Amino acid sequence: MSPGTILGVAIALPLIGAIAILALGKWPNARDAAGIVTAGVLFTLVLRLVEPIRAGLRPEHPILEVLPGVSLSLKLEPLGLLFALVASFLWIVTAVYAVGYMRGHHEKNQTRFFAFFAIAISAAMGVAFAGNLFTLFAFYEAITLCTFPLVTHHGTPEAKKAGRVYLGILLTTSISFQLLAIIWTWHLAGTLDFQEGGILAGTASNGLLSVLLILFFFGAGKAAVMPFHRWLPAAMVAPTPVSALLHAVAVVKVGVFTILKVSVYVFGVDLLGTLASTTWLAWIAATTIILGSLVAFTKDNLKARLAYSTISQLSYIVLGALLANEWGIIGGGMHIVMHAFGKITLFFAAGAVLVAAHEKDISRMGGLGRTMPITFGAFFVGSLSIIGLPPAGGAWSKWFLGMGTLEAGQVGLLAVLMVSSLLSLVYLLEVPVRAFFSAPPEDAHLGDGIHEAPWPTVVAMVITALATLGLFLNPGPFYELMTLVVN
Amino acid sequence: MTAHLPVLQVVIPLLAATLCAVARRGRIAWGIALATSWTAFWIAIQLLARVQAEGPISYALGGWAAPVGIEYRIDLVSAFVLVIVTAIGAVVTPYALKSVEREIDTTQIPLFYAAFLLCLTGLLGIAVTGDVFNVFVFLEISSLSAYSLIALGQDRRALTAAFQYLIMGSIGATFIVIGIGMMYVMTGTLNMADLSVLLAELGPNRTIAVAFGFLTVGISLKLALFPLHLWLPNAYTYAPSAVTAFIASTATKVAVYMLLRFFFTVFGVVFSFNVMRLNIVLLVLALLAIFSMSLVAIFQTNVKRMLAYSSVAQIGYMILGISLASVTGLTAGILHLFNHAMIKGSLFMAMGCVMYRVGSVEIEAMRGLGKKMPWTMAAFVAGGFSLIGLPFTVGFISKWYLILGAVERDAWPVAGLVLITSLMAVVYIWRVVEAAYFQEAPGDGASGVGAIEGSREPIVEAPLALLIPTWALIVANFYFGTDATFTVELAESAARTLFGLVP
Numbered sequence: 001m002s003p004g005t006i007l008g009v010a011i012a013l014p015l016i017g018a019i020a021i022l023a024l025g026k027w028p029n030a031r032d033a034a035g036i037v038t039a040g041v042l043f044t045l046v047l048r049l050v051e052p053i054r055a056g057l058r059p060e061h062p063i064l065e066v067l068p069g070v071s072l073s074l075k076l077e078p079l080g081l082l083f084a085l086v087a088s089f090l091w092i093v094t095a096v097y098a099v100g101y102m103r104g105h106h107e108k109n110q111t112r113f114f115a116f117f118a119i120a121i122s123a124a125m126g127v128a129f130a131g132n133l134f135t136l137f138a139f140y141e142a143i144t145l146c147t148f149p150l151v152t153h154h155g156t157p158e159a160k161k162a163g164r165v166y167l168g169i170l171l172t173t174s175i176s177f178q179l180l181a182i183i184w185t186w187h188l189a190g191t192l193d194f195q196e197g198g199i200l201a202g203t204a205s206n207g208l209l210s211v212l213l214i215l216f217f218f219g220a221g222k223a224a225v226m227p228f229h230r231w232l233p234a235a236m237v238a239p240t241p242v243s244a245l246l247h248a249v250a251v252v253k254v255g256v257f258t259i260l261k262v263s264v265y266v267f268g269v270d271l272l273g274t275l276a277s278t279t280w281l282a283w284i285a286a287t288t289i290i291l292g293s294l295v296a297f298t299k300d301n302l303k304a305r306l307a308y309s310t311i312s313q314l315s316y317i318v319l320g321a322l323l324a325n326e327w328g329i330i331g332g333g334m335h336i337v338m339h340a341f342g343k344i345t346l347f348f349a350a351g352a353v354l355v356a357a358h359e360k361d362i363s364r365m366g367g368l369g370r371t372m373p374i375t376f377g378a379f380f381v382g383s384l385s386i387i388g389l390p391p392a393g394g395a396w397s398k399w400f401l402g403m404g405t406l407e408a409g410q411v412g413l414l415a416v417l418m419v420s421s422l423l424s425l426v427y428l429l430e431v432p433v434r435a436f437f438s439a440p441p442e443d444a445h446l447g448d449g450i451h452e453a454p455w456p457t458v459v460a461m462v463i464t465a466l467a468t469l470g471l472f473l474n475p476g477p478f479y480e481l482m483t484l485v486v487n
Numbered sequence: 488m489t490a491h492l493p494v495l496q497v498v499i500p501l502l503a504a505t506l507c508a509v510a511r512r513g514r515i516a517w518g519i520a521l522a523t524s525w526t527a528f529w530i531a532i533q534l535l536a537r538v539q540a541e542g543p544i545s546y547a548l549g550g551w552a553a554p555v556g557i558e559y560r561i562d563l564v565s566a567f568v569l570v571i572v573t574a575i576g577a578v579v580t581p582y583a584l585k586s587v588e589r590e591i592d593t594t595q596i597p598l599f600y601a602a603f604l605l606c607l608t609g610l611l612g613i614a615v616t617g618d619v620f621n622v623f624v625f626l627e628i629s630s631l632s633a634y635s636l637i638a639l640g641q642d643r644r645a646l647t648a649a650f651q652y653l654i655m656g657s658i659g660a661t662f663i664v665i666g667i668g669m670m671y672v673m674t675g676t677l678n679m680a681d682l683s684v685l686l687a688e689l690g691p692n693r694t695i696a697v698a699f700g701f702l703t704v705g706i707s708l709k710l711a712l713f714p715l716h717l718w719l720p721n722a723y724t725y726a727p728s729a730v731t732a733f734i735a736s737t738a739t740k741v742a743v744y745m746l747l748r749f750f751f752t753v754f755g756v757v758f759s760f761n762v763m764r765l766n767i768v769l770l771v772l773a774l775l776a777i778f779s780m781s782l783v784a785i786f787q788t789n790v791k792r793m794l795a796y797s798s799v800a801q802i803g804y805m806i807l808g809i810s811l812a813s814v815t816g817l818t819a820g821i822l823h824l825f826n827h828a829m830i831k832g833s834l835f836m837a838m839g840c841v842m843y844r845v846g847s848v849e850i851e852a853m854r855g856l857g858k859k860m861p862w863t864m865a866a867f868v869a870g871g872f873s874l875i876g877l878p879f880t881v882g883f884i885s886k887w888y889l890i891l892g893a894v895e896r897d898a899w900p901v902a903g904l905v906l907i908t909s910l911m912a913v914v915y916i917w918r919v920v921e922a923a924y925f926q927e928a929p930g931d932g933a934s935g936v937g938a939i940e941g942s943r944e945p946i947v948e949a950p951l952a953l954l955i956p957t958w959a960l961i962v963a964n965f966y967f968g969t970d971a972t973f974t975v976e977l978a979e980s981a982a983r984t985l986f987g988l989v990p
Contacts, residue, residue: 066879067887067971138878145877152925160925164917171913175876176906183890183902 003052004061006045007074007129010084013042014122018115025111032099035114039092042121046088049081050477053484060131070192072138075131077194078484079264082333083257084128086340087250091121093460097348098241100456104355107239113153117242119146124250127257133182133192133266136258137174140222143251144170150242151235158237165234170221173228178219178258181212185266188212194261198268209267210277216262217281222255223318224311226288233307240351243303248310248343253336256317260332263321264485273324279410282322286416288315293423300361302350305427306343312420313339313386316401319413323404326486331400333482334475338393341471342385345464346428349379352453352461362431367440369432371451374458376435378465383428385468388421393471396479489533493546493559496530496569497612497625499523504604513588513596520600521580527611528577531569538566539977545617553617554678560617563981567821568614568744571828575736576607578832582956583729586839590641590727599639603733605632610741619667619753620677622745623660626709629741630656633734637726648721655708655718662705669698670753682753691762699763702749710742712769712806713776716799723795728839731791735798736832740824743805747821751985760812769810774904776803781911785918790848791838793915794831797874800908801827807901808889816892817982818975819885825974826881829967830873833960837867840949840957853919855928859946864923866957871916873964876909880968884975 001009017038024031052059053076062073098117102110123146126139144167152163186192188203200209221228235247263272272278292312299305313335320332352375353359357368369376381392388398398417405414452458471478503523507516538544543562547553561569583603591599609629613622634656638649671677673694674685686695704715711719719739723731750759759765780800787793805827808820838848840863845852857864873880886905893902928946948954967974 064970065972066969067884067975070887072969134878141877145872155925160921167913167917171875172910175909176903179886180890180894180902180906183887184894187891187894 001048002059003049003057003076004059004074006049007059007061007076008063010042010045010088010125010129011074011122013045014038014118014125017042018118018122021111021115021118028103028110031111031114032095035118036092036095036099038118039088039095039121042125043085043088043092046081046084049076049084052076053078053081053481062131066134069190070134070186071132072135073131073193074126074129074135075194076129077265078481079257079261079333080128080130082478082481083253083336084125086337087121087124087128087253090245090249090340090344090464093463094241094245094344096456097244097351097460100454100458100460101241101351101355102239104454104457105239107153109153113150113239116146116149117245120150120246120250124254127254130194132194133185133262136261137178137182140178140254140258141171141174143222143254144174147242147246147251150246151238153239153242154237156237162234162237166231169228169231173219173221177215177221181215181219184212184215194265196265198264198266198271200267201271206274206276209271210275213267213272213275213277214281216266217259217318220255220258220262222251223259224252224255224288224314225285225318226291226311229288229292229311232311233304236303236307240303240347240354243306244344244347244351247307248347249340252310252314253340256314256321256332256336259318260321260329260336263324264329269324269326269329269486272322278322278324282319282410282413285315285319285322286413288312289319289416289420290423293420293427296427297423300363302353302360302362302365302431303347305362306346306350309386309424309428310339310343312424313343316397316417320401320404323401323408323410323413325404325407327400327407328404329486330479330482331397331402331404333485334400334478335394335397337478338385338397338468338471341464341468342382342392342394345378345382345461345468346386348457348461348464349375349382352457355457356451356453362434364441365431365435366438367435369435369437372435372453373450374452375461376432378461379435380429380432381465381468383424383432385471386428387425389425391472392468393475394468395472396475491546492530492534492537493544493561493615494548496527496534496615497608499526499530500604500608500611504601504608507597507604508601510597510600513593513600514584516597516600517580517584517587520583520604523604524573524576524580524607527607528570528573531566531573534561535566535570538563554676554681557621558617558678558680559615560679561615563977563984564744564747564821565614567825567977567981568741569611571740571825572607572610572614572737575733575828575832578956578959579729579733579836582732582836582839582953585950585952586729586843587727589843591639595639599636602632602635603730605629606636606733606738610737613741614744617679618677619670619679619682619749622748623664623667626663626745627660629738630660630709633738636730636734637722639730640725640727642725644721645725648718648725652718652722655715659705659708659715662701662708666698666701666705669694669701673698679748679753683755686753686758687755696763699754699759703765703768706742706746706749707772710739710746710806711799711802713772713780713799713803716776716780716802719799720792720795723798723835724789724792728835728842732832732835732839735795735835736828739798739802740828743802743809743820743824746806747809747985756812756986766810766812769806770901773803773807773810774901776800777807777908778904781908781915784915785911787915788850790841790850790853790919791835794834794838797912797915798827798831801831801874804885804889804905807905808892811892811896811898813892813895814979814982814986814988815888815895817985818979819888819892821978821981822888822974823885825978826873826885826967829881829960829964830870833870833957833964834867834874836953836957836960837863837870840866840953843949843953844946850918850922853922854926855923856946857924859928860948862954863949863957866954866961867923868916868920869961870964871912871920873968874916875912878968879965881964881971882968884968884971888975
């Protein structure tokens with residue numbers, strides 16, 4: 001298969017997987033095996049794209065022309081490949097985890113769940129390999145719609161309400177800001193293609209382009225920059241595998257990925273640095289970083305705390321893009337990877353606690369470390385990565401982001417990064433510390449010995465936790481990809 | 488034979504209507520209507536292909552050359568409208584069979600099809616003719632038959648709805664005929680091409696200005712331009728399902744075509760937009776329509792009525808495109824003629840499926856239908872996506888050009904309003920989605936809300952005879968939303984033709 005064809009197949013494959021899942025609905029084992037196999041094949045396919053990228057190839061794969069001059073078209077470039085690698089690899093792990101979780105938690109409508117999950121991955125691949133803004137927008141909207149049934153999976157009034165917030169914010173931002181920005185770009189530049197160096201330079205005055213940047217910035221509602229962040233905590237009503245892969249990796253990263261991609265390939269780093277609104281928007285991201293961390297403090301529900309932590313961490317990536325220099329872009333891209341592995345570990349652990357001990361609140365997790373040592377051990381490692389401490393991978397991305405702030409001469413922003421890391425140190429490590437060292441609540445009935453969640457969930461957690469450690473020792477491949485983006 | 492296609496386009500449905508009227512049995516009348524509507528569709532496609540290849544067709548009716556005789560004149564715009572109307576006719580007729588049998592008295596079914604074909608005749612006639620008085624005649628044919636079709640609705644309120652439409656429609660028709668009369672007095676001709684030349688020679692003239700005013704009001708009434716839309720919600724709500732699907736997708740579209748014909752071809756762009764400033768009037772009314780009617784739609788409890796208000800808003804989009812007075816804007820308006828016909832047609836047909844099984848289209852009655860009528864509700868959701876304007880649906884294509892037109896003119900508030908009202912469409916579509924997928928169906932044993940009175944049959948999926956036409960339109964929604972180059976290029980050359988530019 002030529003690299004161009006692989007791009008198309010990578011989008012089609014999860015759809016085929018979804019059909020297989022629906023067809024095998026009556027045989028749960030075969031159905032879940034189909035999901036895992038699809039995920040595995042997808043990852044090996046995406047892996048085959050690394051060589052062409054290293055060889056300097058940027059294959060394009062036009063699919064069809066929707067409007068005169070506006071087409072659905074795919075293009076391979078390093079940033080997209082980085083995102084696709086992360087999402088497809090973590091899909092395998094999540095597919096394994098989900099089997100243990102959904103069965104252990106006795107969830108209903110599992111076939112529908114797994115099918116929509118696969119469709120969401122297909123759309124995520126579409127975003128990763130989008131060759132122009134229209135294609136990106138189309139898959140961006142597809143993700144919103146096909147994750148809606150996952151968010152509202154339980155069908156309760158609470159889920160319905162969360163679904164409204166989810167859809168309301170995501171569609172409002174994408175339709176009223178992003179679509180407008182795209183049509184405006186089309187009007188100004190006459191093209192929507194992602195090109196190295198950008199397409200907007202010299203097309204309009206600095207003031208107008210600044211407004212356009214603001215539209216793109218808030219149009220990527222999935223990046224959860226305040227004040228458009230409420231959908232993310234709302235989405236936590238979904239089953240944990242959804243929160244883990246979609247609301248810590250695929251969906252939210254689509255938002256920050258859009259901002260990075262627009263910064264690099266639509267505006268271009270040089271132009272971005274000259275715009276009046278760039279610094280303001282960077283400070284909005286910085287505000288989100290701090291406020292997200294502060295709100296996370298106040299949450300006793302573990303998933304809610306993780307959600308606000310995600311809001312805070314996503315803005316690191318947004319901030320990286322808006323620093324408009326090489327280190328910022330590299331740091332942002334690296335943080336997509338590092339945060340993905342760290343946060344998915346945390347969510348896996350949160351889900352495992354829910355399945356094995358039926359606990360949601362941090363204040364009631366005292367003593368659980370003794371019965372679930374692997375889970376809380378994994379949580380500890382994941383936390384280190386989010387905080388940015390060695391020996392976890394997160395140290396690298398925070399390092400690069402810090403370099404970026406200095407390069408941009410924004411010491412204030414560096415201080416924000418430091419303060420937020422300290423905050424996350426406290427609110428994340430509280431969980432394992434409590435679990436290992438506090439006494440259990442009085443009404444809890446902790447049995448003797450080890451009582452972990454079903455083995456697939458444990459395996460998944462261990463894999464991602466080990467991966468965060470591995471990424472500290474060898475971040476090279478991803479770093480290499482990101483240097484290809486900025487050069 | 489092919490030379491006579493322009494007249495056959497009108498004459499075949501007209502003659503078939505009389506056949507239907509004398510047919511004794513409903514199924515025979517339906518067979519005639521089906522054959523007719525498909526023939527008409529075929530003719531329309533032939534005509535479009537010919538216009539695209541050879542340019543406008545002029546046909547002298549009865550061999551009497553214009554301006555003495557009536558000229559049928561088909562250019563890209565009219566050929567496009569012919570295709571829209573006949574395509575909807577061709578899809579709605581198969582759908583009508585079961586839907587009409589359920590909703591209309593057996594004895595009236597042959598007459599129903601007669602009125603249906605007459606309505607089709609009138610709508611097609613407006614599009615083919617190049618004679619302004621002939622426009623009025625066909626307008627009355629289509630309107631009178633539409634009144635009677637609406638009056639056939641099951642609900643007794645259909646009668647008042649039809650009567651209301653009759654009064655308002657007749658006022659509109661009167662205004663139009665007064666306007667035409669004034670133009671005739673001043674120029675002595677009724678032929679459109681002739682009129683456009685003579686009116687331009689006449690120069691500034693108060694009578695013509697008044698005629699312009701009368702025509703504007705009359706046509707606006709027919710196309711339900713806010714605030715002259717009051718007849719529309721009731722008419723769409725209480726008409727039989729098949730009639731709503733047909734009329735909602737065609738009648739107002741043809742009225743928009745009339746507006747284009749009169750103001751672009753007869754009066755000319757310069758007179759309409761530079762002298763009479765029609766674009767400002769249309770812009771303001773279109774924006775009011777789009778915003779206020781989308782808002783009203785959110786608060787409806789009857790889904791057909793909700794879609795009716797949404798239609799008034801969508802007509803606003805078409806008028807908005809026209810009022811931008813640019814090629815891009817007009818392209819958007821003409822595109823939306825076609826696209827909205829498919830969107831609303833499919834949505835109303837989905838509601839017809841619900842009506843068939845549940846006997847009600849109140850939101851309350853939709854509870855739990857996501858499980859009981861999965862294909863019907865999936866069609867509604869898919870049509871809803873198109874109405875909202877998500878990528879790969881025709882609604883997206885319309886919005887793209889509409890916003891592009893606004894951006895070209897630096898009309899930022901207009902672009903913003905179009906986007907905001909798309910979100911309002913999300914709200915009113917989602918009310919139905921939540922009822923269908925998140926609420927439990929009313930308990931079985933009890934005669935739940937909306938169950939057909941006295942009937943105990945359980946609610947199951949609608950019959951294929953209804954589902955297939957509905958899904959045909961849904962597929963069209965996505966097909967023309969995925970590969971829109973054909974429709975866009977067509978609409979763009981039509982827009983150029985209207986502006987008098989070389990296509």
